[in-house]
Amino acid sequence: RKEVEQDPGPFNVPEGATVAFNCTYSNSASQSFFWYRQDCRKEPKLLMSVYSSGNEDGRFTAQLNRASQYISLLIRDSKLSDSATYLCVVTIQGAQKLVFGQGTRLTINP
Amino acid sequence: GAGVSQSPSNKVTEKGKDVELRCDPISGHTALYWYRQSLGQGLEFLIYFQGNSAPDKSGLPSDRFSAERTGGSVSTLTIQRTQQEDSAVYLCASGGALDTQYFGPGTRLTVL
Numbered sequence: 579r580k581e582v583e584q585d586p587g588p589f590n591v592p593e594g595a596t597v598a599f600n601c602t603y604s605n606s607a608s609q610s611f612f613w614y615r616q617d618c619r620k621e622p623k624l625l626m627s628v629y630s631s632g633n634e635d636g637r638f639t640a641q642l643n644r645a646s647q648y649i650s651l652l653i654r655d656s657k658l659s660d661s662a663t664y665l666c667v668v669t670i671q672g673a674q675k676l677v678f679g680q681g682t683r684l685t686i687n688p
Numbered sequence: 689g690a691g692v693s694q695s696p697s698n699k700v701t702e703k704g705k706d707v708e709l710r711c712d713p714i715s716g717h718t719a720l721y722w723y724r725q726s727l728g729q730g731l732e733f734l735i736y737f738q739g740n741s742a743p744d745k746s747g748l749p750s751d752r753f754s755a756e757r758t759g760g761s762v763s764t765l766t767i768q769r770t771q772q773e774d775s776a777v778y779l780c781a782s783g784g785a786l787d788t789q790y791f792g793p794g795t796r797l798t799v800l
Contacts, residue, residue, distance in 0.1 A: 621791035680730035
């Protein structure tokens with residue numbers, strides 16, 4: 579079983595729609611949680627950290643459920659420029675590395 | 689300011705040859721990481737350097753892979769006797785804390 583699992587998609591949604599991604603992690607020692615964004619043939623870039631209390635950054639909302647070992651990302655009023663692969667990322671306590679899910683591919687259609 | 693740079697951007701090599709991939713981290717960053725991303729796969733951790741501490745090599749897939757970091761700055765990832773399954777994008781990241789890892793553009797390695 580992969581340490582971080584995501585629905586690979588692809589998700590195809592119309593511009594302006596709301597879209598949600600889910601991610602589960604298997605290691606209960608997971609310590610920090612992030613969403614990264616990766617455009618085609620580009621490097622990953624940090625989108626936002628995810629906190630237990632939930633956090634919002636403009637149109638993006640991230641949630642963490644430690645009991646269920648589940649992370650989510652919600653994108654409201656989606657834009658064409660949101661088209662990318664979204665990577666769910668965790669760190670494991672005591673390990674200095676990022677553990678990546680395989681990513682969820684999102685395409686926003688005009 | 690300058691970000692993480694990697695060279696070459698693309699490398700095509702023949703099976704069995706050795707290759708060296710270079711990473712120039714952001715100036716002042718003490719942590720340096722190597723990952724690789726195979727087609728359709730997530731990023732896979734390879735190795736981590738932090739200051740003068742011994743590197744965490746736990747992600748290196750075989751003894752054909754090695755990495756050095758000279759003077760706490762530039763890093764070189766070496767793959768000996770390359771195999772076709774080594775074909776991937778090799779990404780370097782630097783940072784001071786885990787949530788501030790900045791990735792370079794990667795080196796796309798193709799082994800024929």
